[in-house]
Amino acid sequence: MRRVIVRRSSVHGRGVFAIKPLAAGERVLQYKGEITSWRNAVRRHQREGVEGHTFLFGLSNGSVIDGSRGGNSARWLNHACAPNCETIEDQGRIFIHTLRAIEPGEELFIEYLLAIDDPPNEEVRAQYACRCAASGCRQSMLADAA
Template sequence: MATRKKSKRASLGERVQVRPSGVHGKGVFALRPIRKGARIIEYTGERVSWKKAQELPPHDPKQPHHTFFFSLDDGNVINAAVGGNDSRWINHSCNPNCETSESKDRIYVTALRSLKSGEELFYDYRLEPAERRTKKLERLFRCNCGNDNCRGTMLDLA
């Protein structure tokens, strides 16, 4: 199991829409231009302890390593599988156009550069596995971004 590491609610207006992605399954797309530095959406969901998160069954048994967990600085986790919004469908990229940040125990997705209407949003998941990192684990969390600087995995290499 791995959680997303840091890199406004949907009430910020209809800025994004979930639709099929060429990278992986569903993706989140800008409905209108978004300026660099704009806070796009909050990553929402049920807050649980890391211990409880590890005990939860996968939200999709066919993809047991796919997670909607996002780690917080206080050691808790946001589980977007319960009470999550469109932000849970933002895909990973090794060359992201968005980043995530924590403010007062809330996670926000912000534009790293100006985004065009119709552009898919991406941030670098930098997943932190609970278990020891191996080549097998890197393959389980394979990256599909296709960028020239792709590191081949969604895991944090730091």
């Protein structure tokens, strides 16, 4: 039974929305895609990616899941600094869990905390700027942006 759909988001591009009531702590989606190296994924993104949309999800072993290859609707999850979902790594796979009950029609958000090997330059910072408008917005989707 489908519990979420992808449609246009007022925040950014497309987003993932609940179409059924979701309970807190529910496993909603798996973040699918090709597992590859950061280097390979970043090179691929620069070559054919859509600016401002990242489909990369970092794993604790240093590789990434590239949702632009074989990905599912989880790749359209938008970032928020006060998200209503979290990501849980389980044996090399990533799952999206709700942090609280979510009503039908609400958009699902995760916190990206993107780690970038090199210190981000102005261009990268601008590309990953956050405009989620939460009171505690960090203004960035990058993990170490101070």
